[in-house]
Amino acid sequence: MSMATTHQSTSEELRSSPIARRVSFPIVFAVWTLFGLWSAQQTALLSLTSGAGVESWPRLLIVAFASAWFWALLTPALMWNTRRLRERFRSPLAGFAAHALTFLIVHLIDVVFYAFLREAAGSPTRPFRELLFSVASYNVLTYGVIVVVTMALDYRSALQDRLVRTAQVEAQLAIAQFHALSAQLHPHFLFNSLNAISALISKDSERAEDMLARLSELLRSAIDTAGTPEVRLVDEVEFVRRYLEIEQMRYGDRLSVRIDLNDDTLDSLVPGMLLQPIVENAVRHGVAPNPMPGGVHITAERLDSMLRIVVRDTGNGVGANGGITAANGVGLRTTRARLEKLYGPAHELVLAKAPGGWFEARVTLPFRREVETER
Numbered sequence: 001m002s003m004a005t006t007h008q009s010t011s012e013e014l015r016s017s018p019i020a021r022r023v024s025f026p027i028v029f030a031v032w033t034l035f036g037l038w039s040a041q042q043t044a045l046l047s048l049t050s051g052a053g054v055e056s057w058p059r060l061l062i063v064a065f066a067s068a069w070f071w072a073l074l075t076p077a078l079m080w081n082t083r084r085l086r087e088r089f090r091s092p093l094a095g096f097a098a099h100a101l102t103f104l105i106v107h108l109i110d111v112v113f114y115a116f117l118r119e120a121a122g123s124p125t126r127p128f129r130e131l132l133f134s135v136a137s138y139n140v141l142t143y144g145v146i147v148v149v150t151m152a153l154d155y156r157s158a159l160q161d162r163l164v165r166t167a168q169v170e171a172q173l174a175i176a177q178f179h180a181l182s183a184q185l186h187p188h189f190l191f192n193s194l195n196a197i198s199a200l201i202s203k204d205s206e207r208a209e210d211m212l213a214r215l216s217e218l219l220r221s222a223i224d225t226a227g228t229p230e231v232r233l234v235d236e237v238e239f240v241r242r243y244l245e246i247e248q249m250r251y252g253d254r255l256s257v258r259i260d261l262n263d264d265t266l267d268s269l270v271p272g273m274l275l276q277p278i279v280e281n282a283v284r285h286g287v288a289p290n291p292m293p294g295g296v297h298i299t300a301e302r303l304d305s306m307l308r309i310v311v312r313d314t315g316n317g318v319g320a321n322g323g324i325t326a327a328n329g330v331g332l333r334t335t336r337a338r339l340e341k342l343y344g345p346a347h348e349l350v351l352a353k354a355p356g357g358w359f360e361a362r363v364t365l366p367f368r369r370e371v372e373t374e375r
Contacts, residue, residue, distance in 0.1 A: 029072045036061075036068030070113055071142065074106065078143070079150040086151070099147065107139045108132075196250050207249055214246050222273065229342065230269040233300060233307070237261060240275045244296065247283050255287050256295040265300040268307050269368050271338055277331030278311045278361045286315025286359060297358070307367040312360040339365075 040061050081102060089095040111132050197215065200208040221239055237259060244257045279296060287294035294314035301308055332349075339347045348364040 025072075025076060028075050029069070032068040032072035032075070033065065036065040039068065040064035067114055070110070074110075075146055078102075078106070078146045082147050082150040083154065099143075103140065103143050106143060107136065110139055111135060196247075200250065211246050211249050214242065214249075218242050218246070228272055231272045232266065233261065233268045233270050233309075234266040236270050236272065236275055237298065237300075239273070240279050240298070243276055244279065244283075251283075251287065254290075254293050255283065256293065258295065258297045260298070261300045262302060264302050265307060267369050268300075268302070270307070270309070270365060271342055274335065274338075274363065275309070275311065277335050278363070281331055282311055282313035282315070282361070286313030290314065302367055303364075305367055307365045309363045309365075310360050311363075312354055312358045314357065315359045339363075 040063075082099075085095055085098045085102070089098055114135070194215075197208050197211050200211065218239070221242070241257075241259065244255075248255050248257065275298070279298070282296045287296065297310075297312040299310045299312075336349055339349060343365060346366050348362070350362045350364075352360060352362070354360040
């Protein structure tokens, strides 16, 4: 990106930033009032240290506050003018010249007003020409502070707007990538399920037909939630339960299923089709290779601010009875990527041996309820 393009982008952000244009006049007025009080105190202190008598406090305060409030009225106009000059003049030299001209006009108006004010209040005053030069340094500093503060506020708000837009774009990209990864699971799941049904057609056509009907219901459920990044755990487990019913029709008494969910986890949110690839691997690698009966056990519990879901199978995690260690398969690999897109480092997917000859996959996620997302 060229420097001209970058400058144009920054200028457009500064012009469109709503935060920069919302300047609270009461705050400006309060700041200048405090400054007027401080100015009156400094004037009195200077008069005392120089040996001159201090003029009456009412007149001193009237002049100080009136001068301060005059600048309070000028401040919003000067802030508006600062933004206008920044938009109009791209050259720093031209911008400086425009500010210099603006300052001369403001300085002249201020000196005239101040001289009139002191004369009206009956306070001693200096000749106009002397006053014109004596307060020049003060007015230069005041004008410069207003310009710098205005630009700082504008750039700060523009930066905040840019960060918000960047975060929105990144979030949209992450969701898009999440949906792309989710889309990979559906054909993978469908292929494996149809493959299992085709294996049964020649052996038991009636059971294969029943499995096909259940698969149709399962796919309809998957399509209904395809556009939703997160679903309730109870709905996700119901989806997996239907899938396991199909697998039980295939393996019969060789596959037993047990699901234990704590009541306070039922309405927690999890990614759609989170458990199906994990459970599928548990069946394929933990139950299918063994001629003896096996099982799949699913549990869920809340651990403070986290939700832990555990899927256990009777595989040993190694070799032919590989349990759920098919970490390089499409299912688990895609599941890991989806978890990373949704939760970043705030999640964990661990594959490990469990006591009693079981093997397990532990998924740990931030605990969030559906009602919390609707607030």
